[in-house]
Every structure is written in structure tokens, then in C-alpha cells.
Amino acid sequence: MSKTALLVVDMVYDFAHPDGAVYYPQNSEILPRIKRVIDECRKHDCLIVFMQQSHRRGKYDKHLASVARPNCIEGTGGDELMPELGVQENDFIIKKRRYSSFYGTDLDLVLREHGVQSVIVCGTKTNCCIRATVNDAYHLNYNVIVPRECVATNDDTNNEVHLSDINKYMGSVLTMEELFQLLRGRESK
Template sequence: MYKTALLIVDMVKDFTDPEGLVFYPQNREILPRIKRVLDKCREKDVLVVFLQHCNRKGKFDRKAASMRPNCIEGSGGEEIDPMLPVQEETDYVIKKRRYSGFFGTDLDLVLRENGVKNVIVVGTKTNCCIRATITDAFYLDYDGYVVSDCVATNSETVNQVHLEDISKYLGTVVDTEELFGLLDSGKL
């Protein structure tokens, strides 16, 4: 049983690759830091969950229809960035179609089945998918930790505003070194 899970939110090629349909450079910058966190979490036996934004090919989706096309199943843009290798034997990959990793998925069930109480959240976009996921984690009584140097959006001001709100109302905001201290001390 795990007491902590790492949720890697939407680090898929359409967001992280310069050839991606909705790429922005901040996602490329956080990839190596997320990789460090992933490696440390695996070393500490933390459950790893990749949340994968994925829109159905050829099927109507009201939200997807109002945005630039991205993360379409089978396009390659929905694939997890190869800098973050998935270990199929132990990791979970959960497809999602909305901002929150909890909405319309079995994420809560997976976490509860594995005895998880704490969630560490990294990935993209702080103002949408990170915020929605940590909000739902709060509502579902998980202790949430957002790693400030492992989340991004296309505006640093917007990123900081949302991290401040998350810290005040929804969970704990830490940087990578603070996270590693919590993991090494056994507090997470």
C-alpha cells in the first residue's frame, strides 16, 4: 500500500514538444525537473499516476470544439513525453477529457485502492488542469502538494497567482528541494 502518489498532469507531446499543436516553451523547461521528481518518487516507492489529456478522434466534444484541436487519440500528440518514461508494471496512465484528473475518471478509485492519502501534483497548466486537479483532491480529502518549480502555464504572472491561491486555500506549495526533504523524512 502506498500513502503518497505522484500525479503527472498532461505532460503529453502536444503540450511539451516544439512540434506539438499547443506547445509553449515553459513545458519544455519543467520537463527535466519533473523527471527528477519522478525518479525520487520511484526511489521512495511513491505510486506514479500519469494523467493523459486525450480527445476522441472524430467524436464531438463541446469543450474540445471550442479550442484549437489537440491531444487527439491516435495523433501522437496525446502520448506521454518520452522524457518521462512510463513503467507499465507499476505506473497508472489515466486518460482524461476535462481539466481535473478526477472528473469522469477512476483516479479517486485508484488512489483509494492503493491507500493513498497524499498527492503530489506536477505538470501543466497551473491555471487549468493543475488547479482543477488540486481543487478536487482537496474536496476528496487528500492532502495535496503542488511542486512550484514543476508546474507551468504560458504566463509567469498567472502561474504565480494560482500557486498563491492554491497555497492559501487548497493545499501545500513546495519547491523540489522542500519536496525531497518531506520524502526523505518520511512525512510523505
């Protein structure tokens, strides 16, 4: 079993579909690239974990109450994972209600139960959910890799600033091809 997991963060309808409540076109652009990374990670026996932003319908949620445009509310379809991702039965789907994929979820437990040491993080938004997830993964002693072409936010400059910080302080920002070479190299060892 691979000691690497791919975390696909918040590629849900409200963020990644043109009719979604808080859609950014950049999310549509990264969707097929994320699918390529998922397919490559499957070839190398990586654990695949989909993080699903989902807020409880009709119940108080401080995070949701502070957002100008409600989004990802269960039962509306807005929190559904994009079908293009090709979720499979043995993949994990973990709901989250905060920026970090680790906060208030059992993600760390799932990763440790599978002997994961390295996490590949892709999805949306680089300045919120990606950065918070990477930060917590770093502090939990995971080796963190972010494929540059597989994260986005609503502003390209903002995206680059956060990728620069991630690369400098918390992990490695690689191109998809560099990631694929790394995965192939790990397999041959």
C-alpha cells in the same frame, strides 16, 4: 507501501514538444524537473500516475469543440506522453477529457485502492488542469502538494497567482528540495 501518489498531469506531445499543437516553452523547461521528481518518488515507493489529456478522434467532444486549436486527439500522436518521463510498466496511465484529473476518470478509485492520502501534483497548465486537479483533490480530502518548479502555464504571472491561491487555500506549494526532504522524512518514520 507509501501513502503518497505523484500525479503527472498532461505532459503530452501537444503541450510539451516544440512541434505540439498548443506548446508553451515553459513546458519544455519543467520536463526534466518533473523527471527528477518522478525518480525521487520512485525511491520512496510512491504510486506514479500519468494523466493523459486525450480526446476521441472523430467524435463530438464539447470541451474540444470550444477550443480554438484542436489538440491531444487520439491517434495523432498529440496525446502521447513525453518519452523523457520514463513511464514504467507498473505506473498508471489514465486518460482524461476535462481539466480535472478526477472528473470522468477512475483516478479517485485507483488512489483509494492503494491507500493514498497525499498527492503530489505536477505538470501543465497551472491555471487550468493543475488547479482543477488540486481543487478536486482537496475536496476529496487528499493532502495536496505542488512542487513549484514542476508546474507551468504560458504566463509566469498567471502561474504565480494560481500557485499562491493553491498554497493559501488547497494545499502546500513547496520547492523540489522541500518536497525531497519531506519524502525522506516520511520514509524515516
